[in-house]
Amino acid sequence: MNYRKKKIKVGISTGDINGIGIEIFLKVCRKKKLLDFFTPVLFGSTKLCSYYKKILNIEVNNILGIKNLKEIIDYKINVLNIWKEDIRFDLIKINHESGKYPISSLKKATKALKDGKIDVLVTAPVNKKWMNIKEFYFLGHTEYLQNILDGESLMLMIHETLKIALVTHHIPLKNVSSELTIKKIVKSIKILHQSLKIDFSIEKPKIAILGCNPHSGENGLLGEEEKTKIKPAINILFQDQGILVFGPYSPDGFFGNNSYKNFDAVLAMYHDQGLIPFKTLTFNEGVNFTAGLSHIRTSPDHGVAYDIAKKGIANENSFKEAIFNAIKIFKNRKEYMKIISSKSRLL
Template sequence: MKKAENIIVGISIGDLNGIGSEVVLKTFEDSRMLELCTPVIFANVKLLSFVKKTFQSTSLLHGIDKLDQIVPGKINVLNLWREVVDVKLGESDAKAGEYAIKSFVAATKALNEGLIDVLVTAPINKYNIQSEEFKFPGHTDYLDQELEGNALMLMVQDNLRIGLLTDHIPVSEVALHITEELIAKKIQTIKQSLIQDFSIIKPKIAVLGLNPHCGDGGVIGSEDDLIIKPTLKKLFDKGTLVFGPFAADGFFGSNQYEKYDAVIAAYHDQGLIPFKTLSFGNGVNYTAGLNKIRTSPDHGTAYDIAGKGIADYNSFKEAVYLAIDIYHSRNQHAIITEKPLKTKEKQL
């Protein structure tokens, strides 16, 4: 028997034809990682044994058939399927999408049931995962449905944290979604996450404007003056340290982001382009606002280099580190607020 202090990191394998398997196995080749946590990969041990030969991984895999067979100090692989899967490295394939979702759904269920402590997801292809059973744009939307809370995509690299008001919607529809209710909801979500997940007592949050130059007084759009500014003032007057809106073009170049604990961008590319430029391949996608912890690397399937053994695993490793850090921070926050998390002994 081993107490819950040994953090169990569940890992969904992602697209089998991409670099997911490679970055996962490379991360845990370093035995020191196994002193920090116990990984459980939701896939098939024979398949991963085959994949690791393509880039000569030294990772030692331990196949299990049930989660109560997890062994600390080993790279556990839960056998979700027995059939042989035809891996086509570098190709987008519907079968690969099917197994990626099978892994993700099973890992999410285990997370929800407390059988794993945190979830780290390897990259999927948003196109080939679509089916009658799974009609979500990606991981975040499904997690928002299955777990308690309000999901918010928060990109993290050290002290740089960028959240989004809107995420996977067409640019032509962004302005239609910017409402007082949405802004207030997202700011409250990110504020609470900064407090309980990052141990920041009084977080300062910056909000970027929607239009160029925040609309230039209505000359280039009215949303900043009519919706964003009044909403931020209301929240500030109620005690939330929120500032803006700031013109997005100069905000990062002038290093203004360093003055704040988090930045909220109006739409996907407004936030992710500067984030990926500044994070140097070490960024992490964290789903804030939920009752469970999920992180992922900030990159995609990278079909062009799949199977070549040259994939950079730093982002995935950082995703594991961040999940562990947030787990500890949440436990500490729960103790401080006298609401300790329920812990139970796991059969390991």
């Protein structure tokens, strides 16, 4: 695809306006050459950008405020002004009052994504506590997007050298065992397998499954989930459907001896089991991708980082990777559909 003829429109939600989201957005977009490859559309306000430009002393000259998405212009940093009230961003505190802004941004951006006004969505980090207000009942981006878009979502952390998906994610550790079922594990593997084929152009994905308990249960001595839930799910998919899925593996040894390098992706049973090795191995380069949905959404692999916000020292690399991974996945999906269409015409 020639991006100068048709550049992909990358919608971007602000994330928590007291976090580092706008800083990393501005740092990425100030590199003018990057705008040759995509057209950014921030769902927020030009005043918010001006505020951060001033306090961080970031030189960005090609910001364009727009009133509707028909006004988007290539080679500009398009900012859709979605807040009508006059906001003093320097007076906004970290609380439920500030939480309404990332919610508004996310809702507008998601609608634009669903309506085809933007091609992909990149979400800046949010604080789940301050977003959990009466008008917004979702724990995070993944849960909200699952409710709005078509498909079945799967949280998939991606990097050139490692991809890790999660069966369960934003739940207390004490609830993991009860949430794990053969049906849920099978569904997660199927979504992961399909995503690897469609979104990452891997013809025959090879997937590793992690155990739930220490030492993968030690044959039931340290837990039964491997025997009663995980192995049956693997057998269903490997023996009955021919999916190349193996395990369950003990996570410590699996990552300790670099066994993950022998697989196209890994499925973890719960949040920290997958996120700790992923962030240890790829931090500031990894990306959070919501696989399995009808539309593409990515985000950086870090949080709001209040401790360094407004200091100008935030690393924008993961945000940049989120943008370019979204673009790559968009292209891969288009190419996959072309191949499927060509095969159908030959039948």
